[in-house]
Amino acid sequence: MSASALSLQGIRKDFGETQIIRGVDLEIPAGERHAIIGPNGAGKSTLFHLISGKYSKTGGRIGLNGEDVTTLEPYAIARKGLSRSFQITNIFPRMTVFENVRCGLLWSMGLKYAFWKLVGRQKDLNERTSEILEMIGLTDRQAIPAGVLTYAEQRTLEIGITIAGGANVIMLDEPTAGMSASETDQTVELIRRVTEGKTLVMVEHDMGVVFDLADRISVLVYGEIIATGKPEEIRNNKAVQEAYLGEAPEEETETVGGAH
Structure with missing residues (x-):
């Protein structure tokens, strides 16, 4: 397995005949703040559940700090150094x-x-x-x-x-959802402070938060990662813009374009 803090190789999840996660590959280096974004229904929370062990995988492998944790229970994964919010x-x-x-x-x-x-x-x-x-x-x-x-x-x-x-890998699922602008600002500073020196993986709909915190961003659409890169690369990526223009609510479409 890779020595990355978090390594996803061909991760798949089917619910019956429905494919939710369709072969996700992702390497997140130690110490990186990484955001996973995408339209509603893209599979972001499902991917979090797969990484943390809440859901079993249909296929693929997951590495945490160089160890294979694919089949481990959530408590065992937590003891290997991963902690998450919901x-x-x-x-x-x-x-x-x-x-x-x-x-x-x-x-x-x-x-x-x-x-x-x-x-x-x-x-x-x-x-x-x-x-x-x-x-x-x-x-x-x-x-x-x-x-x-x-x-x-x-x-x-x-x-x-x-x-x-x-834990040295912290996963936060929409940490600022439902907050006011001032509460969001305070939470962003808190996250920045408490994850210093750790690896952060977050799902977040507020693009202002994403572009403020993330070192790199991955875009998940229909269970597949269509782009991974630095914030400016993602902001200017035509495939990302098309995915949001085609699937996201109006306010999300605007924030990907940098209006937030």
């Missing part, structure tokens, strides 16, 4: 903000289930939790149930949980 916020709403982040740290800090150990007494664990809360700007919200956070704060918390395990 389109729909995925937190423990009744637990406090502090407890949510602390849960994300348990395995990476060597704390498995043991009935004689109280996590509240694990000094290193709690100190690291506090560090992450400070990093994501939720220290003053740490004692409240996560379910009463604002939507933007819940997305921020999910990013905190995603990075808590110490």
